[in-house]
Amino acid sequence: MYPGFLVLVAFAVTMLVWNGALSFTSFPGFGQAKWVGVKNYNSLLDNPDFWESLLHSTFYIIPMALIPTALAVFGAVAIFDAFRGRLARSFFPWVRGAFYLPQVIPIAIAGTIWGWMLSRDGLLNQILRGLGAVNPTTNWLATPISALVSVSLFMVWLQFGFSFVIFLAGLSRLDPATVEAASLDGANWWQRFCFIALPSLRPEVIVVLIITAIAGFKVFAPVVYLTMGGPRGSTASVSSFAIDSFFGGGSIGRGSAATTLLAIAIGVVAVVIAVLFVRVTRRDGGLSGDGS
Amino acid sequence: MSSRSSASRVRRVIAALPRSAAAWVLGLVAVGWSVPLILALNASVKSEAEFTATSVWEPPQNFTLANFIQSFIYMEFPLKVANSLVISFGALALSLVIAIPVAYAITIGRHRWRTFVLATCVVIFLMPQEAFAYPIFLVAKLVHMYGNVIFLIFPLGLSGAAFATFLLGMVMSRFPTSVVDAAEIDGASRWQTLTRVVLPMMTPSIVVVGLLLFIANWNEYLLTLLLLPDSSSMTVPLAVSMFNYGQMGGPPTTIVAAASILGAIPSLIVFLLFHRSLTRGITAGAID
Structure with a gap:
């Protein structure tokens, strides 16, 4: 225990140092070494770009969390149901791998490829041309609405695999006998889904939704690597806005204010979750090594 | 070959195909x-x-293969791979070194603060990295290690440690106490129990966690972007994304595509190894 304890202390101290540095950043005007009090926060709240990025960040929860999770639940159940037979079994890992691949590829590279696909002579336009549309030359990332839609599609592509894999693993807990009994009793696919598969996946769904929702709110990389915040900030998230302020706009204080607000928002949610989590684990008998 | 056996073979193949449209x-x-x-x-x-x-x-x-060769040389690919490897392995090692004893202490060791530690780890890894980014940048400048690949091991290792502690804690909490008790009865100290009994049995889970950490570190975007300005110290993903903005109007698509594939290959290799361990890790957890 004691080695663990010592390392824990070292870790906690390091964590406190980071946290100290973090509260450091809420010293507005730090970069310019001028203490300006809450001026940065005020100007931030007055800044329409900030509010726009906040709107986007909230919106991004949809393509990062809600859509991929919903699709993944249906997909996992469907695939679990359907893949029987030896030939199908051997396809199964490939299908799972194909969907998880976007999570494995470095996001910078995925963004580069998607950026190319959505450009003027990229894949999307080629498909449209093939379907007979009059020569489309739009760069899909150049107009605000289409950029937002493109980034959202990119996010769904990215995030589907994560939930999918987790739900597949969760479904393997399901007793096939129960499912067989239900279908013998005359339950159709939809009923089996709602009353058997879905409830048994509830813990996974909750965990996945929480993680992906938070990830969606603090999203940074997909936005930056696809659109750099989009045509005139129309796809920026709070994180990309903040980092832009740090290293692009030269306004350190503004960036720190934005990240601190983000951190506080997420911190509150995270603490709530942690408290709930503690309660649940306590109720389930604690964390002591009691696996036997 | 009689028509009957080939017909039945066809029938067998068809029967083996997935039946539903889904x-x-x-x-x-x-x-x-x-x-x-x-x-x-x-x-x-x-x-x-x-x-x-x-x-x-x-x-x-x-x-x-000319595109590959060109981007390979232009990107100084081996150098970038080396950078990425140093950072990824270094951070992953740091994370595991911190996480394993802590996870052990809070689960099997039944430390008093276990719920606090676990809750803290959850909060840490849910936090937005962007909030830590600027202070880390300042620290880097302060210790004159800005632009140094080694420096990145620390922030990545620490945030990875939070994640790893959480995951390993989850796994360790299912560890059978009978084995631990037997070791204690035999007179093993806590440290010996950890290294001689628990660790060998936990190796698959540790490997899975290590792989997850490795992939996360390799693909890391924010800190590498902020802390590695010189192209000689860049990581692979960073190098590829910079490639796009390199020349006037960007280099030809074919070269960018080749660079992207090159950059993705290491991740894909790890993924192919990871695939089996992932299955093993997940089913092992499910069996409990």
């Missing part, structure tokens, strides 16, 4: 999901002239 649809969707990568791969082996002349779907008539 499976076929999902299979097609899965292929579609990989389209971006397939197309990049396709583009990367065409010469530039052929690329502009043909559609993105057509396979190349003149298969060429």
Whole structure:
């Protein structure tokens, strides 16, 4: 225990140092070494770009969390149901791998490829041309609405695999006998889904939704690597806005204010979750090594 | 070959195919999901002239590796791989060194603060990295290690440690106490119990966690972007994204595609190894 304890202390101290540095950043005007009090926060709240990025960040929860999770639940159940037979079994890992691949590829590279696909002579336009549309030359990332839609599609592509894999693993807990009994009793696919598969996946769904929702709110990389915040900030998230302020706009204080607000928002949610989590684990008998 | 046996063989094959339409649809969707990568791969082996002349779907008539060679040299690929490896392994080692004893202490060791520690770890890894980014940048400048690859090991290792502690804690909490008790009865100290009994049994889980950490570190975007300005110290993903903005109007698509594929290859290799361990890790957890 004691080695663990010592390392824990070292870790906690390091964590406190980071946290100290973090509260450091809420010293507005730090970069310019001028203490300006809450001026940065005020100007931030007055800044329409900030509010726009906040709107986007909230919106991004949809393509990062809600859509991929919903699709993944249906997909996992469907695939679990359907893949029987030896030939199908051997396809199964490939299908799972194909969907998880976007999570494995470095996001910078995925963004580069998607950026190319959505450009003027990229894949999307080629498909449209093939379907007979009059020569489309739009760069899909150049107009605000289409950029937002493109980034959202990119996010769904990215995030589907994560939930999918987790739900597949969760479904393997399901007793096939129960499912067989239900279908013998005359339950159709939809009923089996709602009353058997879905409830048994509830813990996974909750965990996945929480993680992906938070990830969606603090999203940074997909936005930056696809659109750099989009045509005139129309796809920026709070994180990309903040980092832009740090290293692009030269306004350190503004960036720190934005990240601190983000951190506080997420911190509150995270603490709530942690408290709930503690309660649940306590109720389930604690964390002591009691696996036997 | 009589017609009867070939007919029954055909029947067997058909019977083995997935029956429902859903499976076929999902299979097609899965292929579609990989389209971006397939197309990049396709583009990367065409010469530039052929690329502009043909559609993105057509396979190349003149298969060429010139794009790969060019981007390999231009990106100083081996150097970037070395950078990425140093950072990824270093951070992962740091994370495990911190996480394993802590996870052990809070689960099997039944430390007093266990719920606090676990809750803190959850909060840490849910936090937005952007909030830590600027202070880390300042620390780097302060210790004159800005732009140094080694420096990145620390922040990545620490945030990885939070994640790893959480995961390993989850796994360790299912560890059978009978084994631990037996070791204690035999007179083993806590440290010995950890190293001689628990660790060997936990190796698969540790490998899975290590792989997850490795992939996360390799693909890391924010801190590498902020802390590695010189191209000589960049990581692979960073180098590829910089590549795009390199020249006037960006280099030809074929070269960018080749660079992207090159950059993705290490991740893909790890993924192929990871695939089996992932299954093993998940089913091992499910069996409990």
